[in-house]
Structures are given as C-alpha cells and as structure tokens.
Amino acid sequence: MNKDQSLSRRRMLLAGAVGLGAAAVAGTAQLFTGDIGPPVRSSAAPAPPAAGAQANRAARKPSAYRLQPIAGYGPVRGTAARTLVRHEPFLRVSGRGRSMVLTFDDGPDPRYTPDILRLLKDHDVRAMFFVCGEMAADNKDLLRRMSDEGHIVGNHTWSHPLLTRLSRSAIRSQMERTCDVIQEAYGERPGWFRAPYGAWNRAAFQIGAQLGMEPLAWTVDTLDWTEPGARSIERRVIKGAAPGVVVLGHDAGGDRSQSVKALRDYLPRLLDSGYRITVPRRRLT
Template sequence: MLTRRRALLADAAAAGAASTAGVLGALDGTDPVPVPAAAPAPGPPARRALRPSAYRLQPLTGYGPPRASLARTPVRREPLLSVSGRGRTMVLTFDDGPDPRYTPDILDTLAAYEVRAMFFVCGEMADDNRDLLARMADDGHVVGNHTWSHPLLTGLSRRRIRTEMERTCEVVDAAYGEPPRWFRAPYGAWNRAAFQLGAELGMEPLAWTVDTLDWTAPGTRTIVGRVEDGAAPGVVVLSHDAGGDRSQSVRALRSYLPRLLDSGYHLTVPRRQPA
C-alpha cells in the first residue's frame, strides 16, 4: 500500500499543483486512520500471529470493491435490550461458541425453518472453528463479538479489554468475511470502557430481553417454557451453544422454534444500515 501511495504522490508532484489537487481530491476520505495498538494481554501467548494492520491502520485504498461504510457508532451508556421491527419480530441469540458438538445442530435446525439468528462468539472458540463461522455467513446469520476468552470486563484494564475485542474482531473478519458490528459483554457486565471501545471498533452493544438460563441445564421443557412465556414483539432471547453441555439448548430450539413460527412470530436478525 505504501509503494502505491508513494507512486501516486510522485506522479502528482510531477504534474504540478493543479494535478496534485486532483489526486488528493480523488483520495479524499480514504486516508488511514491510525488507532493505537493494544499491548498483548498477560498470560500465555496467542496461538498464531495476528495481522497487525486490520484494526489499527486502515488501508489507503484497495484493489477490490470497497466495503460499505457504516455511520459513526454512538457511544452508549447502556446496551440495547430489544429490537424494532414490523409486527411480531423476535431475535434469537446464542453465546460462547462456536462449539462443534452443538453449534452444527443449532445451525441445522435454523436452516430447516429458514430462520436467521445471531451468534456472539468467543475468539478462542472461533479461532478453532472457523468453518462454522463460514457456514454462519453462508446461512445469513449475524456474528457478534463476545470477547476472546469470556472474562469479566469490569475487572480488566482498558488495554486488556481492547485486546479481548480486537483479537476477536480479527478472527471474525477472517473467517466470517466481515468484521462484527455487534458486541455483547460476558455475563452482561458492561462498563464505560466497554461501551467506548466497542464504538471505536464500530460495534453496537446488544444485551437481551429473555434469559433462558440454559447454562444451568434446567431441563429442555423449562428452557422451552421460558422462551414461549417471554415471547413478545422486539424480544431478544439469550441462549448458549457452548461453554458446557448444551444438548438441552439444542433440543429446546427444535421444540420452541416451530411453535413461535406457528404463532405468527418473525424470527430475524437486526440490520445496521450503511451510511
């Protein structure tokens, strides 16, 4: 990229002031926007080296079609709890994965009913299961950032929070095909740094309206009841596809999903519009 930029600037200088103004005008709005690099998190080293430029230096230009840019992400003081939509719209979300033992079954069920969902992935799980992120992209699901190692953010430094987010953004971008546009704090523990850093990385914070508490393994019938009792327009349902034995979550989805559809609910994913 730097070689290409030097060539452009050299040509502009040789052509004179008028030509220079034309070149700079053509490149307006595409100058790199540096973001301070995060220091590595304490503990064992990462499994593989990360691309240093992906979320720190934006390229001057590219050789393919440009990605649609999003409007500047607002810094919120609390996460979004519900979504807007026409009629009886709901969103199903799954945290902590992907896990090859349970996520494929969840994807199969969603595909059988042509329903899209959101998956808030942990970077260390996504890194080992990139094929599942690719399938999520193919099936039209939305992948969000759930940090790298699922820590309690309120006990971390700002630098460590940034590292947790950035490393996961790297993996999602590489495996899913685009960076995550949504973020969810582990345990629902948000703080000011999480909101600010998430916005800097272009992500909106999304919480939930209905918690299935499936991580406690309360029984398939109990999980189904919690989803059906909490169903309402705009509801965001929290379930898990990793972090333990999620066989109850898999079976529950097979039960409540067709019932919600038969009741007239539209299960979909939120969309953020390009600027």
C-alpha cells in the first residue's frame, strides 16, 4: 500500500471518530492582528480540544487586490517563544481589506503539488502548505520550491496520526521529525503547525509551542478529500469566502486532480471579486 492510499484509509477510518472538528469550536474562532494576542502560560488550566469552524457568511464588498502579507505574526523566535502555549488554534486571520488564506494539507505529492504551485505562481499569490514528514522526506525539492516562491511550509506531523490517541513522546516525535525534514530541505524550521483531522489536545499545543510553532486550523473545509467533484469544491470555497477566512484543501493523500481543477476555477474568481490571497507574516526577531 503506497503512502497516499494508506493516508486515505486512515482518514476514512478516523473521520467519524474526529467529527468533533467544526462542532467542537463553533463559537471559539479567534481573530489575530499585529501582535496576535496574549498567550496562555503552560500552567493555565486545560481547555477543550478545538478544530475548524463554520464558514463566515459575511457580505462581500469590492476592494483592491494587494499581494502584501496579512498583518498577522507567527511565533517570536528565541527562548521566550517556547514558553507560550495556546488553548486553541487560530481559525481566522485579519489584515488589510479582504484577505483570505489558502492552505493545502498532507503533501507534498509530485503528482499534484507542482500543478498547485504553478497555478499560484500564475496568479502571483501565496499559500500555506502543511506537509507530512513522510511525504516531505522524499520530496524536499518541492519544499525548497515552496519556500523559494514565497509560500509558508507548516508542520502536519510525520504520518498523519490522530494526536489525541498518542503519548506525549509520540506526539513530539511526529512533530520534531517533520521540523527536521523541513529544515533540511531549505534551512528553516516551520513556524506553524496543524493537527491531523483537526483533533487538538493540550499536549499538541504545548509541544508545538516548545518547537516554536503556532497552531492554525481553518474556517472553510472544502471536503476535497472526499473527492466530491471540482465544482462542489469550488462552490464551497466561493460560498464560504469572506474576510479573514482560512480555506482547507489538500494536495496529497489520494487523487487530488479535483482539487487542482477547482483551484484553477475558484482562484481567479476570488481575485476578480477583490480578495487578497496571501499568507501570515512571521516576526523573526
């Protein structure tokens, strides 16, 4: 069984078990601007797990498309940053005008990731790729390309397990091995991470923070992993489009040709509607 077949099988088996996804945090979506808000110290009491939220249906108004990164920041590099622990992931972003973020999970996959990168480059936009270490290890050239073209590479664990069923040491291994591969690919460790299946727990937040990463979930789930057809994926993105939205898509883990075709259709529509598709800036000092 190859990697994407194995990942698809795990996803189908566990999808029901982690239906907590959007429902678990329907009322906890966070906005972040500038200095992304007060951190929670590791001594604070635990909070319930969090994951994606329902799409924001806010009315859309025209605005000029600009390429600058949004005004959000990732972790401050240095010893102090490693002591900051959050209770929930960021679900939304905010910046100038109508900013949105596109994210792609589970890759990189040489069959689909290059097409997604080409489409993003054709439209001069940036995105976030949350990669799995076992995929990244064999495709470091794609990680270098992502970095060279201005995209953000995030940590999506090594083999896409359900973190809430792992020990702390296993969670650390999943995250740390993937950080190492990303650093080997282009010389920088990731500043963002995302829990597989949107299933977070306190250990994941603590270990992610210790490794210098901020947690990011999503606002709009395209459900492209179910292979519903490109038009269905496109409709979900367009219907959910709103300022601050984070869109979840995939570039691996199965047949992602529908995801590529949908991106080809919805990306120009978003830009023509005045959305600015970009990525969070990271504060490095």
